[in-house]
Ligand SMILES: Nc1c(NC[C@H](O)[C@H](O)[C@H](O)CO)[nH]c(=O)[nH]c1=O
């Protein structure tokens with residue numbers, strides 16, 4: 585279903601568990617920093633809204649989305665971390681570079697989650713234009729950071 589048909593910030597919290605003792609890693613790419621900061625704020629606010637403690641949310645930055653995988657692993661390897669949310673924005677350029685990044689990150693963070701048996705959430709905005717990216721960072725299609733936090737809480741409620 586296209587994002588245009590499902591707002592990223594619409595969700596049900598009926599099945600959520602108590603997350604007051606859960607520890608979350610946020611890994612945020614610095615590329616397109618203004619947008620990734622907005623995604624991170626959306627994720628942070630959603631975790632707090634649903635009971636996470638400020639002191640249990642650990643935010644790290646990485647240079648770009650390609651480094652999200654290693655950033656996720658460096659957090660997920662710690663027993664104290666219950667879930668990791670990866671946030672980045674990749675906007676298509678003149679070459680296929682964006683494809684290589686997106687495929688590497690999708691595959692990489694999937695493997696980290698499977699390796700450490702904990703939610704590692706794919707919060708990557710992958711768009712053709714800057715406008716489309718802003719539409720998914722608090723714009724008309726909601727906030728992908730909110731979606732990432734909801735996915736993390738949902739998986740912890742599994
Ligand atoms: N073009 C974008 C990048 N490129 C940088 C890579 O992610 C990586 O940091 C570099 O190749 C060094 O390993 N990153 C984004 O997050 N978004 C982009 O649009």
Ligand SMILES: CC(=O)[C@@H](O)COP(=O)(O)O
Nearest residue numbers: 675677678679680681682
């Ligand atoms: C997605 C990217 O890495 C992008 O900025 C690279 O741009 P280009 O393909 O024009 O080199």
